[in-house]
Amino acid sequence: MKYSKYNSLIQLSSSLSVLYNSKEDKSIVISNTKTDLLKLSPEHLSYQDSEIYNNLIQINAIVSEDKNELQEVINLGKQIENNDDYYKLIINPTMGCNFSCWYCYESHIVGSKMSSNNVSKILKLIDNILINKPNLKTFDLAFFGGEPLMYYSKVTRPIIDYYRTKYDIHKNINFEVSFTSNGYLLSDTILNHLTEKKEYKHFQITLDGNREEHNKVRVAQKEEGSYDVIINSIKRLLENGVEVVLRINYTALTAYSIIDILQDISHFTNEIKKNLSVDFHRVWQDKEEVEDIDEFIENTKQLFEEKSFRVVRNDIIENYQKPCYADKENEVVVNFNGDIYKCTARDFNKENSYGFIDDNGKLIWNEKIETWKKLKIQSKACQSCRILPLCGGGCHQINLELLGTDSCQMGYSETKKDEIILTRLEKLFFNE
Template sequence: MKASFYNIYTKNKKNILCYNTKNDVFCLLTPKDYELLRNAPAQLVQESPRVYAKLQELRFVVEDDADEYKELCDEYRAAIYNPAVCYLTLLPSLDCNLRCWYCFEKHVKGSHLTPENAQAILTYVRRLWDEHPELTFLNVEMFGGEPLLYFREELYPLLEQIQREAEERGRKASFFFVTNGVCITPDTLPLFDKLHASFQISIDGFKDRHDQVKYLPDTHEGTYDGMIATILRLTRELENTYINLRINYDDETLPHMKDLIQDLLEVDRRKIGVHLERVWQTGNFINYDNEELKSVINLWMLNGFRVSYMNLGRRSFSCKASARNQAVISYDGAVYKCSGRDFTPAHQEGRLSADGCLHWEEEKLARRMSIVTYDNDMCRRCKLMPLCWGPCCQKQLEAAPEEFGRFCQKQHMELSMADYMRYRFNNACIEDSLRKS
């Protein structure tokens, strides 16, 4: 037996914290057991048989001939060609009610889902189910623009129909909204409840900063208070919801984070998670040992919130745009794979026709699907590969292999690996206690 290649170790007080990124598990080892695991696993069987058995069960130690990298390659292939799951992103409008300065999108004023295009999407979904009996799970994400601009009159009837027809066929459909939250009014809550909706809501730190970034263009009224009230209402009144609260931070917002935590103290922690994301335009002089960020992460966790930092959750591919059963369908029938670029003709990769058929530009699709995102010298030997899977397919389409280094997540992490591991360990403990509560 040998120690797994995907073990990462760091000191934790008197013990050694070990994280296996492939199986997403932690353990604490005494210094002696740690030395044996690294240098003489066979001796560990003799000296600490119970520890060894546990390490073997959780695959911190693997068979001598285990090919963990190949296991990951198989996992990736199975996931991107998984016939049981379809990832569908809808862009019901490319207009927005706010104008955040960092938004990359070109807005299309007044754009919205016509009845004809809503019907084409519904027909497409029916075709998916009828032509792919193995498809059991349809994951529908709403993005934009602001996807809730015409929620009650245009989007909800379509989603409700998709939900009803999924149930009739014994399939599952889930609905996730990436929104600024402004259109979630009290009268819409029963509709979201019926959809068992989940959300990503963005916040720009404390009230003053948020109101400077996210305000109504006509009145200049800030949206912070309304958003906090919405989050409280959603978590109180929706039985099956989950909110990913995306906090866009920069160096000035971090010291004020306690004000935001204070405003969210009443929230049911089981229904919310906090994700910290630096506003990318402010990341030119990244501090790789950012004490302020470390204390902010700790403060959220001390208050019982689960926290995600960096795009390193355990999953089976880098981005769902790599998956074959995935499409981004815009309000006008234009189809894309990537939702991280402008929705303009240059990035379009297909079209949805009125009869619900999706016509891909086969050459573009084949080029994207040929990219195995981690298959390069940098990622093949990286212990974080099972969490990251390399630069996404869009970045690899746009850059030469020698440039991939600048996309590496380790280059953008503002914590040392030791601090990152300790944060992940503490967060896993919070996740565990929330699951049990």
């Protein structure tokens, strides 16, 4: 027998410590007077303290000598990522946008619009997915960009209309429609079309601080700015049964304005609040050191929750058990020009492309896809990490960009790993 490579021993107090196994997501609490026993070999431990030994066996903190835990973690990760009962098809109708947010990583292309020929290819791709994925249970048709509500009648509407013709044919599949949008262009015509059918619908819409701060970032042509228009769009979507994630982007300068957003949506009824989630994100380009900003954001989240708003609280274990859509095999992004990608968080240029969609709606992948498939958990830092089953090795896109390096892409120190474990234990013991 041997100790699991995914064990962590962390002191909790002057009298107690916890031994946590990240692969099993289980732990035992142990007296500090007995932690030295864990320096013994498993065989000697069984003689010295059979109770602790048996407890460690139960949580797989002690495993057989021939057990390849790393390979088991890799295999489970691949199984999750290669799950064939779900498919996410992301479409960029345009790379144009009605806003020019300073932090946007994309190169907006004015006047870009998916051609009717490429729309036809998308329709054939939908057919190919339904034909070639016999185990499919959920199909998510997602729109990104650019701003996906631009050119709605010429691009997005015909795709959705064709997609909807498949509902009665494939009654065993859950069909979904989703948008990542700024919400400003939501019209009665678009809303009426979206709500014609009862499929699950989802929007992610962003605010950049309170009215004053937001209107500096998302500048509208009209004098009144975009803030109130977007909040009204969110409200209308919620009232029509469309789920919305309100993403609140903040920087060191705008964080303290977020509380005003709570006041501006306080009139939302409990009936529509059930369709709303609030997700807080610091703009990644913002590196300014600000004391207590994390504590302030946490307190702000609690204020939202006190007003019965559901706040997104990500658990690190979801990185592994629920990986990013771009890490999954059954996912593709089709750009307006027919090029295909895996990740939406990078510029849609030729360098980042993974191939193209042909005239028959078939995805023609280039050689990069083979590299992408082999990327997961390739670095020595990941292979030797005691919290790998929580983190999952990070995302494919960053692993691709760090190919050949053996440092932790997350930048976790050993102290940070202990903090992550304690946060996970807090959730297990107090929330679950």
